[in-house]
Amino acid sequence: MSVHTADTRTIDRAVRQFLADNFILDSGGADLGADESLTQAGVLDSMGVLELIMFIEQHFGVSVPDEDTLPKNLDSIARIVTYVASRLTRGGATSD
């Protein structure tokens, strides 16, 4: 499935669902603060980051180039949402 608009609420919901499905959060991700560091909270390790990148690329249809694999883009739900929204807006989609 691809999301082609920068609807941040849809992105937020999808990201939380992805984290809950893949990183065994008892709360289902509901109580993860939007600005909480996912690495500091022990949700993501380096392999988890790879999974997250794969999810972003497949689910939202945008590529995540090497230079974007930074904590400022991917280390909290809010940052991921902002990053994905900006990639969608900037037309970073890999395909339709």
Added chain:
Amino acid sequence: MTKSFGPQVLRLANAEMAIDQITEGMRREVRAFRRKGGVLGLSGGIDSSVVAALAARAFGGDNVLGLLMPEADSSPDTLRLSRMAAEAAGIPTTLEVITPILEAFGCYQRRDEAFARVVPEYGPGWKAKIVLPSVIDSDSFRLFSVVALAPDGRSIKERLPLEEYLQVVAATNFKQRTRKTLEYYHADRLNYAVLGTPNRLEYDQGFFVKNGDGAADVKPIAHLYKSQVYELAEALGIPAEIRSRPPTTDTYSMPQSQEEFYFSLPYDKMDLCLFAVDNGVEAATVAEAIGLTAEQVARVFMDIQAKRRVSAYLHAAPRLVVEE
């Protein structure tokens, strides 16, 4: 203590006393297992050379066996330096070329299939390794890339997606696990214990393969920082060529430093950072001592903690899920 923070904080008070303490401990633990000596894999590196020398002192050279286990991707120096270490320690060796075993497992084929999915031109005659970005240069997540070298000298670097990364690591792990299987074969045959060779950095940070080089009956130098292993090496008379060899993984067909594959910094600086984390030394103090910025050292500290979280699985023994 922070005023005088530097390599001297790791210096052994007395190398000979440290050797006596370790060899006594080795005898005690191996005796407790009712085993008569020790088997270890020799890599031509500093750690296995030191453990070989310690084992010879602990059990007598005749009660130690050094295994030479090269494979297709091993450096040409590995065998020569391993023999040199065995000779210096006065222990016998057995050669077990593991290439046919790895071929039977499909080690190279499975690894190369994964490389070729990322670099489609990759094929016979190519060499490759996987590398991490530097912690020092940026705060980007440390994600592995494959560096592939074509027969004509062209080099291609691509980020490894999750599936390919996992397959490459799983395939190359056959190497460490095959070696460990042979170590246990010879240990069982001789009624010896298997001696592991990790130093403190490797043991603490999970720089080993679970049930591969992470497996052993006794780990004689796992409490020592790598700098301290070098101190012992000198006291034990390890040949200078081995002591001056840069640490390498010796796992991929292209030479790969330990910094490219795992650690953030060369071992002497990593030792100090690990010590600092465990002893509450501030990043700014460490930065001054090792010539980095406090921000760079803070990133190394975070990398140390991240690796500790990952290595918990590597250290874990099988768990029972119901206790009675």
